[in-house]
Amino acid sequence: MGWDYDGHDGGAQSPAARIASGAVGIVVAAGLAILVLRPELMPWRDAGDTSPLGAETERPSAAPSQEAFPDLPTLREPFKGSPALRWADGAAGIELPAAKATGWMSKAQVADALKKSKEFLVAANLDPAVIKGGKPAAALALVDPKQPDVLADLEKSLTAPTEENDPTSLFSRFDPKDVRQAGTVVKTRGRMTVEAGRGEDAGAVLIRADYTFVYPLVKSAPGSDEVTRTIVRRTVVFGLSDPEEFEVTKGRLAIWEWNANVGNSACDRNDGFLHPQFDSDLAADPDAEPAGPEEDPYDRSKDLDQLSQECGTVSRT
Incomplete structure (x- = not known):
C-alpha cells in the first residue's frame, strides 16, 4: 500500500502477492515422472542485467522490465528480484548536476x-535514525524558518500527525516496534535540475528533485527473516529567492512543493510512520489485500500527478 502526496493529501498502493522463482523440468526415476524446480530449464525467465546503472539524466521512457518469476528478497540479499539491485547505494544515488549561474544566483x-538540497534529501530519507522513527532534526535545520507555516507544520506533523499533516509525506520513518531495516543499504535513483523561475515564480531559482528510495524491511520480532520492501518516490521543489530582495534566511532552503508516492505502506494509518505489509500478513488475513488500480512503484516514466490518488495495489515490491 502507499500514499500519493501533493503537499499534504494523497492516495495509496498495496503489495501484490509474489511467486517464488523456478522452472518445471521433467526427471524420470524408477519409471515415474517427477516434477522438480529447475530454474535453468526456464527459457522464458530473464534473470536480467545486474551491472550498476549509470546516473539518471532525464526522465525514463518506460518502467524497468519485469521478470516473470522474480526472486524473493532475503536477509542476505534484500534487493534480490528488484530493479533496485542495479541502483546506487544511499547518498551515492543523489548525483548533482553541474552547477552554472542561474537567475540571480x-x-x-x-x-x-x-x-544543501542533497543534504536535505539524505537527512530526510537516508538517515538511519530517521528511518528508525527518529526526528529528522538535520533536515529541519535546513528549512528556512522565515517561510510562513512550513517549518511549524512539519514540526507539528511529527508530534501530532494527522491524515492531512503526516510527516511521511516528506520523511521516511518506520515504527521500530513493528519493523527494522534488512541490512543497512537503501537503494536510490533519480535526478535533480536547476532552472530560473517563470511567471509567478519569476525572480526565484528552482531546484527540482525527483528520487525513488527502496527500503528492505523485516519484522522487529526476534527471529523474523521474511523481507519485504517499501518503495518511496519523492519530488521536492526548493525555491531560492534573493535575500537582497526578499525576506529569506541566507543559506537555508524554502520548500515550495513536495509530493510522494509510496508503494507498500498501509493506507489507513496516519501515525507518522510508514507501515509495510508482508506476504505472511496477507496469508493470515486474505481480506487485508485491498482492491484498486495497480501501479508499478519502480516506474519513473510518469509524473506523480499522473498516478492514481486512491488506495490500490502495486505490481511488485
Whole structure:
C-alpha cells in the first residue's frame, strides 16, 4: 500500500502477492515422472542485467522490465528480484548536476544550494535514525524558518500527525516496534535540475528533485527473516529567492512543493510512520489485500500527478 502526496493529501498502493522463482523440468526415476524446480530449464525467465546503472539524466521512457518469476528478497540479499539491485547505494544515488549561474544566483551559489538540497534529501530519507522513527532534526535545520507555516507544520506533523499533516509525506520513518531495516543499504535513483523561475515564480531559482528510495524491511520480532520492501518516490521543489530582495534566511532552503508516492505502506494509518505489509500478513488475513488500480512503484516514466490518488495495489515490491 502507499500514499500519493501533493503537499499534504494523497492516495495509496498495496503489495501484490509474489511467486517464488523456478522452472518445471521433467526427471524420470524408477519409471515415474517427477516434477522438480529447475530454474535453468526456464527459457522464458530473464534473470536480467545486474551491472550498476549509470546516473539518471532525464526522465525514463518506460518502467524497468519485469521478470516473470522474480526472486524473493532475503536477509542476505534484500534487493534480490528488484530493479533496485542495479541502483546506487544511499547518498551515492543523489548525483548533482553541474552547477552554472542561474537567475540571480552565481555558479558558486547554485553549487551551494545543490549541496544543501542533497543534504536535505539524505537527512530526510537516508538517515538511519530517521528511518528508525527518529526526528529528522538535520533536515529541519535546513528549512528556512522565515517561510510562513512550513517549518511549524512539519514540526507539528511529527508530534501530532494527522491524515492531512503526516510527516511521511516528506520523511521516511518506520515504527521500530513493528519493523527494522534488512541490512543497512537503501537503494536510490533519480535526478535533480536547476532552472530560473517563470511567471509567478519569476525572480526565484528552482531546484527540482525527483528520487525513488527502496527500503528492505523485516519484522522487529526476534527471529523474523521474511523481507519485504517499501518503495518511496519523492519530488521536492526548493525555491531560492534573493535575500537582497526578499525576506529569506541566507543559506537555508524554502520548500515550495513536495509530493510522494509510496508503494507498500498501509493506507489507513496516519501515525507518522510508514507501515509495510508482508506476504505472511496477507496469508493470515486474505481480506487485508485491498482492491484498486495497480501501479508499478519502480516506474519513473510518469509524473506523480499522473498516478492514481486512491488506495490500490502495486505490481511488485
